[in-house]
């Protein structure tokens with residue numbers, strides 16, 4: 001195939017399931033030796049260039065030269081949290097004294113979506129943005145996307161880091177990019193039919209919404225040019241297999257996703273096997289911590305993902321709390337040696353709920369909902385605290401095709417399945433179709449109505 005883009009790629013890499021076989025299949029001992037060199041260099045860099053880190057290290061009574069092993073790094077380098085960065089940024093906008101580079105070196109500014117309160121300002125150097133983009137390419141390549149593909153971004157270009165970095169990734173891959181910009185859903189559909197892109201980039205729920213609106217217009221997008229859909233921004237096909245099925249059916253495409261953290265990296269591209277994501281260990285060092293005792297938890301157990309980014313030269317992040325609960329595995333049948341997070345993110349520490357002694361994880365409930373016939377993708381989980389106990393109530397919109405006389409039985413079916421799988425009884429109620437809010441970016445699934453002092457929220 002005569003393609004100028006392909007001339008840079010060897011025949012081996014064109015057919016390979018790996019974007020970079022060397023890095024993706026590196027033996028653990030080698031990876032850890034590399035991590036040690038990198039965290040040591042980063043510790044020196046942060047201490048010397050960021051007033052924030054110098055203060056943290058001095059307060060903890062440690063020097064960068066004290067870090068002689070990865071265990072030293074995990075135990076001695078102070079844990080950092082989003083709330084610290086936000087409060088310093090508010091004192092002295094835009095970045096406080098967390099920044100480690102002169103402002104001239106900041107090539108791009110983004111912000112978190114602010115779903116948990118005040119948004120975090122995120123500066124990227126050019127180097128940071130290139131590394132960040134490459135994380136996406138690992139995921140694109142693993143799914144089968146190639147430089148001959150054309151990306152369509154169903155995304156209004158605000159300050160959300162997620163899809164800006166996907167754009168950096170598409171550029172790195174060498175593919176063509178089409179922006180849907182500020183079009184409405186109908187406009188996106190028309191643009192896709194006219195321009196014939198092969199890859200859709202959007203949040204997973206927005207992909208379903210586009211398909212639903214198309215169906216109302218009498219258009220079947222499973223017959224469109226789209227061959228792949230790729231997602232980020234909220235729990236998607238990895239955590240929710242039922243959602244993967246819906247997206248793949250609606251678009252006649254293969255669905256992939258990655259777990260990104262705006263201020264860190266597109267840090268964990270989806271495993272091609274579909275049941276987890278792999279931490280990009282070229283860009284991120286990570287380990288799991290018990291959020292209560294702050295001690296490391298072993299592979300296989302659920303803990304909070306603590307990350308250190310190698311591509312955050314502008315605003316370094318060392319032992320940074322993600323508040324994401326994950327289960328880590330050290331091997332995978334796909335051949336990648338990078339740590340695997342099974343089912344991506346299982347829940348959030350700030351929305352951790354214990355109902356009658358049972359820990360209830362958000363994605364576990366969502367997963368069951370996507371499998372119940374008659375429950376649409378529009379639902380929310382309402383957290384309350386009654387008589388000393390956390391409670392979770394599920395409010396869902398039935399599919400429009402379900403007769404109102406059957407709503408109660410759909411709710412009862414969902415409640416029974418949740419009870420069977422999670423051994424906990426939750427209130428499940430149907431609400432009027434189209435009564436819950438719609439989102440283009442992150443869908444707000446959790447409504448936390450617990451008293452403020454009981455929430456483990458980030459903006460605490």
Ligand SMILES: [Zn+2]
Nearest residue numbers: 271332334336
């Ligand atoms: Zn894998």
